[in-house]
Amino acid sequence: MNNLNLSTLKKLEIILEGEHQAFATDLLERAGVTGYTIVNHLSGKGSHGFHEGHVMFNEDSVLIMIITAVSEELVQPILEGFAPFFNEHTGVIFVSDIQVNRLVKFQG
Amino acid sequence: MNNLNLSTLKKLEIILEGEHQAFATDLLERAGVTGYTIVNHLSGKGSHGFHEGHVMFNEDSVLIMIITAVSEELVQPILEGFAPFFNEHTGVIFVSDIQVNRLVKFQG
Amino acid sequence: MNNLNLSTLKKLEIILEGEHQAFATDLLERAGVTGYTIVNHLSGKGSHGFHEGHVMFNEDSVLIMIITAVSEELVQPILEGFAPFFNEHTGVIFVSDIQVNRLVKFQG
Numbered sequence: 589m590n591n592l593n594l595s596t597l598k599k600l601e602i603i604l605e606g607e608h609q610a611f612a613t614d615l616l617e618r619a620g621v622t623g624y625t626i627v628n629h630l631s632g633k634g635s636h637g638f639h640e641g642h643v644m645f646n647e648d649s650v651l652i653m654i655i656t657a658v659s660e661e662l663v664q665p666i667l668e669g670f671a672p673f674f675n676e677h678t679g680v681i682f683v684s685d686i687q688v689n690r691l692v693k694f695q696g
Numbered sequence: 697m698n699n700l701n702l703s704t705l706k707k708l709e710i711i712l713e714g715e716h717q718a719f720a721t722d723l724l725e726r727a728g729v730t731g732y733t734i735v736n737h738l739s740g741k742g743s744h745g746f747h748e749g750h751v752m753f754n755e756d757s758v759l760i761m762i763i764t765a766v767s768e769e770l771v772q773p774i775l776e777g778f779a780p781f782f783n784e785h786t787g788v789i790f791v792s793d794i795q796v797n798r799l800v801k802f803q804g
Numbered sequence: 805m806n807n808l809n810l811s812t813l814k815k816l817e818i819i820l821e822g823e824h825q826a827f828a829t830d831l832l833e834r835a836g837v838t839g840y841t842i843v844n845h846l847s848g849k850g851s852h853g854f855h856e857g858h859v860m861f862n863e864d865s866v867l868i869m870i871i872t873a874v875s876e877e878l879v880q881p882i883l884e885g886f887a888p889f890f891n892e893h894t895g896v897i898f899v900s901d902i903q904v905n906r907l908v909k910f911q912g
Contacts, residue, residue, distance in 0.1 A: 594883075594899060603733050603763075613849070623896075625819050625848035625867060632733040633721070651733060653763075655819075655869075657898065667702075667797050674797065680731075681797040682765065683702060689883055689890065689897040711841050711871075740841040741829070759841060761871075775810075775905055782905065788839075789905040790873065791810060 594687035597657040600666065603630070604679035606652045615669045616656060624656035634678050651679075657688050702795035706771050710762040710778070711738070712787035720762055723777045732764035742786050759787075765796050810903035813873040816882065819846070820895035822868045831885045832872060840872035850894050867895075873904050 602612055609626070616624060630651040658666065663683060670681060710720055717734070724732060738759040766774065771791060778789060818828055822844070832840060846867040874882065879899060886897060 599898060599900070623848070623850040625846050625850075625869065627735060627843060627846055627869075629737075629845075630733050630735055632731070634731040634733075653733065653735075657896070670797070680765070682707060683795040683797070684707070684792060684900060687899040689886070689899070735843060737845075738841050738843055740839070742839040742841075761841065761843075778905070788873070790815060791903040791905070792815070792900060 594689060597686055597688050598660050598663050599682075599684045599686040600654075600656050600658060600663070601682040601684075602654040602656075602670070602679070603632070603651055603682075604654075604673075604677065606650045608673070608677065608679075609652055609654070611673065612654055612670075616654070616666065619658075619662055619666050619669060621656050621658055621662070621666075624654050627653040627655065634680075657686060702797060705765040705794055705796050706768050707790075707792045707794040708762075708764050708766060708771070708774065709790040709792075710764075710787070711740070711759055711790075712762075712781075712785065714758045714760045716781070716785060716787075717760055717762070719781065720778075724762070724764060724774065727766075727770055727774050727777060729764050729766055729770070729774075732762050735761040735763065742788075765794060810905060813902055813904050814876050814879050815898075815900045815902040816870075816872050816874060816879070817898040817900075818870040818872075818886070818895070819848070819867055819898075820870075820889075821893065822866045824889070824893065824895075825868055825870075827889065828870055828886075832870070832882065835874075835878055835882050835885060837872050837874055837878070837882075840870050843869040843871065850896075873902060 604612060606628070613624065630653055632651045667681065667683075674680075712720060714736070721732065738761055740759045775789065775791075782788075820828060825842070829840065846869055848867045883897065883899075890896070
């Protein structure tokens with residue numbers, strides 16, 4: 589057992605309104621994500637209206653950021669799962685490359 | 697309209713003292729940034745004194761982190777805009793590659 | 805002196821239970837890390853039991869995330885320093901590539 593082997597994964601940072609936390613974590617868990625971390629009480633300024641085609645600023649909306657790390661093959665299903673939600677609600681998903689010091693915590 | 701197309705952008709994570717939040721978001725907005733998220737109430741230990749040439753530790757300074765995603769051509773103007781500020785104040789800007797699930801929210 | 809030169813570093817995001825903050829920052833400082841930022845009051849769901857070989861969920865554990873940027877040669881010693889800890893405790897280290905707008909703050 590070698591903890592020093594880094595595993596290459598995809599980091600997802602999902603920013604959305606806090607009232608939708610359970611929706612998001614349920615979706616992640618159904619996709620096979622077993623671990624995530626949530627940063628609470630973010631503030632932000634964003635542009636909503638992707639669905640309606642205009643920009644609506646929401647100052648000081650109560651946002652959370654859900655951070656997780658998944659294997660690459662989980663990224664597309666998770667994005668597809670969130671797509672209808674983000675057509676209707678404020679938020680964004682950042683995807684980036686990371687290495688993690690142990691895989692067990694985030695296996696999909 | 698396909699939300700699943702990921703756009704490659706640059707993520708900026710700007711860590712600075714909370715009292716300078718308005719300066720930073722004004723600078724971002726003038727640069728064309730329309731959305732950002734702020735993590736409040738960070739604590740930190742850093743080395744100030746880039747300007748004066750010595751290291752001064754500030755335990756428990758009240759920091760914020762402003763997270764945004766911009767197109768690559770905005771990175772340099774934003775860094776140039778912040779350069780005089782960071783010659784005088786504690787903080788740092790992290791720049792990294794990310795993909796975002798929709799572009800509209802962060803168009804510069 | 806050109807603040808606009810970006811330095812390529814490794815970003816470490818260390819997520820662990822808040823009660824172990826001093827252990828972690830002491831380890832980082834002994835490794836030569838002079839600056840870091842801490843996001844407090846995270847919540848999370850993870851899988852512990854890497855050591856014992858089974859999964860134990862901990863809802864709402866009080867987590868922190870320590871963010872720092874180090875030169876590449878510091879990554880392996882820091883991971884080695886944390887390895888025994890993460891065999892016993894919940895948490896993870898994310899490693900990613902970043903560029904930083906000034907090097908002085910994070911020199912190892």
